[in-house]
Amino acid sequence: MGLSRFATVLALAALAGGAAAPASAQQKVLRIAMTAADVPTTTGMPNNGFEGMRFLGFPVFEGLFLWDLSRADRPATLRAGLAEHWEQDADDPKTWIFRLRQGVAFHDGTPFDADAVIWNLDRFFKPDSPQFEPAGSGITRARVTIMGGYRKIDDRTVAITSTRPASYFPYMLVYVLFASPPAWEKAGRDWGKAALSPAGTGPFRLSRFVPRQSAELSRNEGYWDAERRAKLDRVVLLPMPEANTRLAALRSGQVDWIEVPPPDGLPSLRGSGFEVTTGSYPHVWPWFYQMGGDTPFRDVRVRQGLNYCVYRAALVGLLNGTAEPSVGWLKPSDPAFGRPANRYGYDPARGKALLAEAGFTPQRPLSFKVLISTSGSGQMLPLQMNEFMQQNLREACGVNVSFEVAEWNTLLTALRSPPGNATLNGAASINPSSPSSDPSVMVRYFTRGAFAPTGFNWGQWTDEAFDKAIADLEAAKDEAAALSAYAAAHTRLVDNPPWLFIVHDLNPRAMTKRVRGFNSPQSWFIDLAAVDLAR
CATH class of the missing domain: 3.10.105.10 (Dipeptide-binding Protein; Domain 3)
Structure with a gap:
């Protein structure tokens, strides 16, 4: 269900170890060089701006809404995520009622339900809650500037209220991601330790994390949307802030994909058989x-x-x-x-x-x-x-x-x-x-x-x-x-x-010809689940 920027918004109211090792012949392992100087945080609200959300946000954790990244011919819109139905309260247009999707589990096997929603909202918006995370809260509050309140109606239903009626409120809520409360408890109620083994609901799970060096995502075999289960076995994310370092890593076969190749290297990349993609985006x-x-x-x-x-x-x-x-x-x-x-x-x-x-x-x-x-x-x-x-x-x-x-x-x-x-x-x-x-x-x-x-x-x-x-x-x-x-x-x-x-x-990327199924949407984000790698 795609949501156009206006019409449907209104209708809403009705790793392989530390180094980049060669990919296994048995598994499809995609290695990506990011522009970040460090691996984005992995607690469920990554730092490093939207690159953090692109690689260690939406692929692992999800919100009530998700971005529809299936098309490249228009700006990305929203689709149903962990909420399968929603509506504005007829008596109070500041309040939105969400019916949660059934049968969704976090990567640790615990259920996603209304209690998990409220727990995560407290994590971001209630400073005196035991699970309050200052860093994640600062990022989330800056993106959801009109959060008013929220409450559980029943196990499958929550209400979220904005400080004023706003037709665009879903476009703020898409950035509120949900992590497993039991995973935090298991980590000793410590977000620092929870960062090493977090649990979201996305098509990938974090399987290995080496601070300042790399992160590895593995396919979530039990992902709730069977049609969107990841084609790759693993994704290895490597921070490389210097453009020429990323270029050298791609040329030498250390990685399969680089973000933001240096512009003066694009002609030689194309001439050497690499795929270079560009596209308008917001x-x-x-x-x-x-x-x-x-x-x-x-x-x-x-x-x-x-x-x-x-x-x-x-x-x-x-x-x-x-x-x-x-x-x-x-x-x-x-x-x-x-x-x-x-x-x-x-x-x-x-x-x-x-x-x-x-x-x-x-x-x-x-x-x-x-x-x-x-x-x-x-x-x-x-x-x-x-x-x-x-x-x-x-x-x-x-x-x-x-x-x-x-x-x-x-x-x-x-x-x-x-x-x-x-x-x-x-x-x-x-x-x-x-x-x-x-x-x-x-x-x-x-x-x-x-x-x-x-x-x-x-x-x-x-x-x-x-x-x-x-x-x-x-x-x-x-x-x-x-x-x-x-x-x-x-x-x-x-x-x-x-x-x-x-x-x-114009969002340039460069990758080997082995990378298949990549769509360059008009968005800051990408659908890693759709990407494949030729053997």
Whole structure:
């Protein structure tokens, strides 16, 4: 059951050891090199952003909803997961009633039921619960910014309430994953020990975990959806944050698949018989502007001016065509892009004029620091790209940019921290990549209620017209009204920009010809269960 971004959302209301050893001739073992510097956490709410969710989230653990990753010709939508039926309460549209799927067991053999749902929700949203997990809670709360409450109705039914009616609430709940309560008890009620032997309900189970080195997933033979049982016997996940290291590992046969190959290596990979995949997906690579406190970004002319200074086409060329210019949070082809007055292109004269109006001239140039990462989920090639941006802004508009360089998880911690956090070391901008998949993401990145640490509005951006459009979206009763409100909200993101929009990633991957059945969906996530490996 697929859920389109609007119509069906509204209808919802009705390892092989430490090193990468060669694959066994008897088993199908897929070895993947990730961009992460460490193995994502394995407790059931992985760190390392959406790359963590891609490889150690959804393949092992599941939510009430799941992503439908079966098609590549449209943005991914939602489908039924551990809930087989749901509806909004007719008397209280803030409350959603979920009928849980029968016959589902965690990997440790214990049943998935309403008690397990409440236990996990307490784990994330109830700080005084014995099972409360601070790290997992911080990640989950930032993605589910309007959680109100929840209760068990019976063994197969739960009710979850949002703080306000919101048609997009399922798109937040998809990120709430469920782990086995008995597995935590068996680990001595210690999340550190539970990370070594967690139990989810997904098509793969964690069979081996070596911190900072590798993780191994094995097929869940008893997966509840018989038609989606994994074709692979095992998947070995290896952190390799440096792009050229990943490239060398693929060429030498140490791995079968790499995330984000270096753009200059793509022609030779294709020429050597490797498969290179790209595809449009909901992704933005921006700089966030900080507007809380005394920063130059309080002036909209500065924020607009910088958007006219970026030579996006040249950056796309540097990336060998593996990106698209970004002139908004959504792509211009999206029906919700709207009709903003500003259509950002490379126009240094206009950019310098706007900066001058704000008081920044060659005699008094704009100068600021950006917190950037060395690698990470969706970060593409951050060091090379940011060096390009530094030179581009200096040469085009006389802007002086310096960098504070951090590891990816350190940057994510700063993103979830209020302005002035010591990690920033004076940075007034930050460079995390962002999803742009649906209205729920827009809400948690740009609304007043999503200031860090509650959500991802790190810059503390506000806009009354945007707030009104979001309120109209939340109250929409039909697809046309929802789309109109979404477009009105996006128009404000372009004309009163909270970010410096730079590029959209085209999601490049490289793999051997032995990899079969891979579908590159318009999503940050992939269906590992559908992937096969020729012997």
